[in-house]
Amino acid sequence: MTSKCHLYFPPSVAILIIISSYYVYVIGFCVYVIQDLLASCLYIVFLNILFIMFLWSFLSTVATPVARVPLEYQLTLEELENYHRVDNQNKDLLLKTIKSKRNLVLHMCTAQGSIRYCTLCSQIKPDRAHHCSVCGFCVLKMDHHCGWVNNCVGFSNYKSFILMLFYCNMYCIYFTSTTLEYFISYLNAPDKRYLPVVVGFGDILIVIIFVMAAFLGLMGGVFFLFHCGLVFRNETTLEKLQESIFVQQNSSYNLGCFKNFTEVFGKDWRLWLFPVFSAEVIYIAISEKNLTP
Known part of the structure; x- marks a missing residue:
């Protein structure tokens, strides 16, 4: 305390x-x-x-x-055991299998092209989600952790x-x-x-x-x-x-x-001028090529 x-x-x-x-x-x-x-x-x-x-x-x-990651992105105990059992080369393959099985839509990836995964939360990271070291969990569309409001x-x-x-x-x-x-x-x-x-x-x-x-x-x-x-x-x-x-x-x-x-x-x-939640739930990455007529 x-x-x-x-x-x-x-x-x-x-x-x-x-x-x-x-x-x-x-x-x-x-x-x-x-x-x-x-x-x-x-x-x-x-x-x-x-x-x-x-x-x-x-x-x-x-x-x-704070908006947390939905349950469908979290690994089950069996999946988590398999994740720790396989070598690093096959970890991403396992995550891609889980992604396909659950029909998860992911547009973002790591610099190596792998699925973004949080080892601290044991879950696949949705697009734009990041782990907050202060809060101790992954936050959806995280901007930053603000000390002045003591919240993410x-x-x-x-x-x-x-x-x-x-x-x-x-x-x-x-x-x-x-x-x-x-x-x-x-x-x-x-x-x-x-x-x-x-x-x-x-x-x-x-x-x-x-x-x-x-x-x-x-x-x-x-x-x-x-x-x-x-x-x-x-x-x-x-x-x-x-x-x-x-x-x-x-x-x-x-x-x-x-x-x-x-x-x-x-x-x-x-x-617009009132602090009530009214955001549109849009998590779509569109190609710049599609923007051109």
Whole structure:
């Protein structure tokens, strides 16, 4: 139990930062700095929308169970015994026999042209599945293991992860843009106190949160744009780092920008902005030759 405490530290820090920024904005900025009641209420309303959507996306990414490999890819005890009994040259032949018997569709292979097999999980790897050393099992369409959510990002929660980055970026942009004038005025007159002592913190706290939000928004924006590029190319982070090898040459998962997008977000546009699972189950490697008219 103690050895796993460090896994929960990054998500706890993320939650603490977002709640602290929310408190500083609502109480410190909207209540004590903004003099116009209508403007203050509007600021709070828009902040709450972004806050709720980010928190929803964050918790969905954290709590969504990781998509594991289906049972039909796992070897039985008899098959496993045979696998360990035969020599390396015949192992792939045995796996191909199992694949044919179960009608498994596999487009990817190893660099040697063999079937991808996980020795730790004792199972054939489906296309785009990878073993996560942190989780301890193979994950379908694994993108990466994210320490900030203490969960693997893959087929089951990739949409929630993208929306988490999006709403985090929007939250930071909203925070910095609405408090920018206050931040500049504080820099020009640092001795002027805007907040009464009863608030429990001084102006410097809003300035600190402003700087943190600006930095987080910049970093989150870069990360968000990176994953947008992956979505529209139908790639994962692991596939970006190491190119996939297909049984049939000139194959690709790139189905075109819109189909790539709907594979993650689904075809129902009404669900695109909500962190609920709506992905299209598409695991088809198509030949580039078939794309040409």
